[in-house]
Amino acid sequence: MEIDAINSLYANSELSKNMIKHQSRRLIIPFDPSWKNVAVNVSGGADSAMLSASLAKIITENNYDCKIHFISFVRVWEYRPWAPFISFEVYNKIKEMFPNAIGDRIESFIPTELEEGVSGENLLNDKSGDRIIVNSFNKYCTYRFNLDAVYNATTLNPLDKNIGLIDGTNKRPKDREAEWYNDKGISALVKKTEAKSLSWNLFPYRYTDKRYIIKGYYENGWNDLLELTRSCEGDKNTDPDLFSSYLGYQHRVSKLPLCGHCFWCVERNWATKEILKDET
Numbered sequence: 001m002e003i004d005a006i007n008s009l010y011a012n013s014e015l016s017k018n019m020i021k022h023q024s025r026r027l028i029i030p031f032d033p034s035w036k037n038v039a040v041n042v043s044g045g046a047d048s049a050m051l052s053a054s055l056a057k058i059i060t061e062n063n064y065d066c067k068i069h070f071i072s073f074v075r076v077w078e079y080r081p082w083a084p085f086i087s088f089e090v091y092n093k094i095k096e097m098f099p100n101a102i103g104d105r106i107e108s109f110i111p112t113e114l115e116e117g118v119s120g121e122n123l124l125n126d127k128s129g130d131r132i133i134v135n136s137f138n139k140y141c142t143y144r145f146n147l148d149a150v151y152n153a154t155t156l157n158p159l160d161k162n163i164g165l166i167d168g169t170n171k172r173p174k175d176r177e178a179e180w181y182n183d184k185g186i187s188a189l190v191k192k193t194e195a196k197s198l199s200w201n202l203f204p205y206r207y208t209d210k211r212y213i214i215k216g217y218y219e220n221g222w223n224d225l226l227e228l229t230r231s232c233e234g235d236k237n238t239d240p241d242l243f244s245s246y247l248g249y250q251h252r253v254s255k256l257p258l259c260g261h262c263f264w265c266v267e268r269n270w271a272t273k274e275i276l277k278d279e280t
Contacts, residue, residue, distance in 0.1 A: 001178075001207040003027050006189075013186040022062075024054045025216055029204045030190065031058055035066050035148035037103065039141060041134070042070040044087035044253075046229040046268065047153040047205060049094065050213050053222060055151065056098035067103030071141055071150070073134060074109045079235035082249040082256060086230045089253060093225050106145070108137045142195035149200040150193070156181075156209045163270050164263045171263040181206060210271035218275065227254065231268045234259025 007028045010021055019032040029051075031038075040055065042048040052068060059066050072087040084107065095102040112118060114129025123129045138150045157164065157176045164172035174180065181188045191201040205212070217226040230253045236243045239259045246256060258265055 003208070003212075006207045009186040009189060013190055014192075015190060022058050024058065025212075025219060027204065027208065027212070029054060029058065030200075030202060031055070031064075032148065033062070033064050035064075037067055037069060037145060037147050038149045038151065039069040039071050039106070039138075039145070039147050040151045040153065041138065042072050042087055042090060042105075044072070044083060044090050044229060045231045045264070046210070046217070046226060047155050047213050049090045049225055049229045050216050050222075051151055051153040051205065052090075053094050053097065053220070053225060054216070056094060056101040057220075059101040060098050066101070066148075068101055069103040069141075069145065069147070070105040071138065072105060072107050073130075073137075074107060075130070076112050076115060076235065078112060079237055080233070081247060082253075083230075085250050086228070086253050089228050090225070093228050097222075097225070106141060108133070110134075138201070139193060139195040142193055142199050146196065147199060148196075149202055151202045151204070153205050154203055155205045155213060156207060158209055158267060158270060164266060166261055166263065166266065171266075173263070210267050211274050214268070214271045215275045218279075229253070230256070231264040232256075232258045232260075233262045233264050238262065 003026050010028055010030070015030060018034055019030050021028045022031050038055070040048060040052045042052055052070065055068055059068070070087070070091050072084065074084050088105070091105045110130050110133050114123070114133065116128035116130055119129045121128050124132055141147060142150060154176065156178055157172050159178060164170065188206050189203050193199045193201050217223060234243060236247060242257055242259060249256065
């Protein structure tokens with residue numbers, strides 16, 4: 001969906017009357033100047049890091065009295081023990097970039113047994129275990145830390161259906177396909193939460209793809225932050241020869257290899273090539 005079309009969805013949306021529709025590289029990111037605490041679900045990947053930095057830039061440039069807190073989940077720790085340390089590095093880097101806008105890092109845990117790939121997609125009410133935990137913990141944090149909004153940086157899959165077909169198998173996340181959201185309109189971008197009066201769950205990137213994210217790093221000059229992020233989901237099970245020696249690894253992301261063939265590697269490589277091609 002084109003950015004102008006995405007922005008038009010906000011025209012008749014049920015938003016707080018004080019919420020300003022800030023534009024970050026033309027895309028609207030709603031934000032209320034009266035907010036004191038917001039959070040972003042931060043995995044350590046490029047999408048959530050970009051959203052966190054963009055929000056921090058909005059807060060800093062407008063001198064808003066608000067802190068961004070990072071909600072991060074430890075996942076598949078036996079197979080990718082380096083993941084939480086990557087999200088730590090991303091948190092520290094953005095805090096260094098925007099020291100007055102960044103608050104605390106809140107960490108939670110998802111048992112490997114409840115991940116969608118293990119327990120299935122329909123553990124309870126058509127939701128996988130990991131999605132139940134993420135949604136429930138976000139709601140708890142909204143209540144516990146008096147959050148005005150929780151942002152999520154989910155993006156769309158590439159529209160080209162061949163990107164993500166790996167060895168003849170479709171590895172594309174189903175809930176990131178354009179068809180999944182086409183009939184949802186503004187409800188895919190903005191939701192009220194029951195955890196606190198007038199609190200929000202916001203998904204500003206949901207109708208954009210990875211190209212918008214990668215281009216944002218180049219346009220803002222945030223290349224160092226991009227290099228700290230990690231999208232690869234290769235691990236000791238998918239690539240034992242590549243990753244087994246890194247179990248217990250707690251060092252910089254730049255020293256970790258990339259599998260190069262998981263969906264997330266393929267998507268990021270595709271977006272980077274597309275952006276660099278457009279700039280040449």
